[in-house]
Every structure is written in C-alpha cells, then in structure tokens.
Amino acid sequence: HGVPQSLYCDGHSIFFPKSHADLSIDDELAGKHAPLTQFGQILSELGVNHIHARSPQAKGRIERLWGTLQHRLTIELRLAGVSTIDQANAFLTSFINRFNQHFAVKPAQPELAFRPAPSKQVIDSVVALKEYRLASNDSTIRYHGKSFQLVTPKGSPFSLPNKARITVLTHLDGSVSALFNGQPFAIREFVRPLPVQQPTIPRQPRSKAHKPAPNHPWRPNGRRAPYDPVQAYFDKHLDDHLLAISR
Secondary structure, three states: OOEEOEEEEOOOOOOOOOOOOOOOHHHHHOOOOOOOOHHHHHHHHHOOEEEEOOOHHHHHHHHHHHHHHHHHHHHHHHHOOOOOHHHHHHHHHHHHHHHHHHHOOOOOOOOOOEEOOOOHHHHHHHOOEEEEEEOOOOOEEEEOOEEEEEEOOOOOEOOOOOOOEEEEEEOOOOOEEEEEOOEEEEEEEOOOOOOOOOOOOOOOOOOOOOOOOOOOOOOHHHOOOOOOHHHHHHHHHHHHHHHHHHO
C-alpha cells in the first residue's frame, strides 16, 4: 500500500519512551515526541504522523480488532478443523475475505491514506537499528567491542576527521553499514597489527661485590677499627723514616 500518513500506537516503550525530554511549543504542535525510540525515528524519517493513543476511544480503535480476532478466529479455526500452522496460513486467505465482507465499512473519504513507498535503497537505510559512534584519530570506530573502518566503493579505507559522528546501521538481514554526512559506506573490521617484537639482548651477569674477610684490618671483630691519628701518621710515613735512617 505504501507509507501510511498516520499511525496510531499505544504507550508501549517500543513506540514512545517512558521519559520525555522537554519539547518546544513548535515541536508539540508538530506532534513530535522526544527522545525518539528506534521505531519512532523510522516513522519520523518516513514522514509518518505518529499518534499516541491516550483516550479510551483512541485505544479502542487499536484494541477492538484484536479482541474480535482473538475470540472469533479461534472458533473459526476449530470449526474448519485446523490443527497445524500450515493449515492455518492456508485458511487465513478465505477467512480475511469473509471477515472484510462482514465487517468492512466504506471510508468517508475514498482517497488513499498512503503515500508511495520510497526506493529500496532508502527503505534499507531508514528501516534499520541505528547507533552513533565518534571516530578516533586512526579513522576507526568502536562497535560491539571491535574496531571498524569505513570502506569506499573501491574497497579502500575512508579517512575520517577526528571525533566525526558516524551512524552505524544494523539492517533487517543482520548486515551492518554506516552513514557519514548522509553518504552510505560499507564497514569492515580493523585488526590492529601486533607490535614488533624487539630482539632480547641477554644480560651480562652482574659481578658480585667483594666482601672483605672477617679478619680484614678494617673489620676487626666484624667492625671497622677506630681511627687513630698517630697510627695513621706512622703507617703513612714509616717507609720514609726507615729510608732516611738507612742513608
């Protein structure tokens, strides 16, 4: 059918966050809610008016059909003897036609309430889980504990400014891509090279310090001998005196 103009939703946290940020008067008049959930962000980018069903009448428009189906469909399945999922899927085609013939109401305005759907490329970039990262000095981003690079169509890494804001998209098929300045990029994991191991130089064994013997003159009884100036003088000049006497 295309993209709906408006969508009624209840207050589930998938559709609206539990805590709302302050909005300006213009934003409130425009029907915006802040901050947006992932689902709300998709609707906003597709231009869908997201209506929060607050009143009982609005909630009834959402829940009444589910109540009818939960009661009527189970009986219809039992009467048709359906007991497997494959039989149920085949049965639904005829059931929907009979259900619409019985309950459908002609709209007051016959114009379609849907707009043409955008291209598949736009849908893939909009209908995705979006997370935001900041680029580091080496043009990489961290995502789920790993480093990634943005890749150009030619397969070469794309250079990013430091602290550049990158939108990481996880698509419905599980693939991951990125947006930078509105341009789509593929991403690939960046494995940092291991540091070069420097050759280890064997250490020369350290020479042990000479330990004087216990009977060393400087260590009588394990202690240094007290300083005797007279003995020190004779020790220094004894040879000179002996030489002068011999002459």
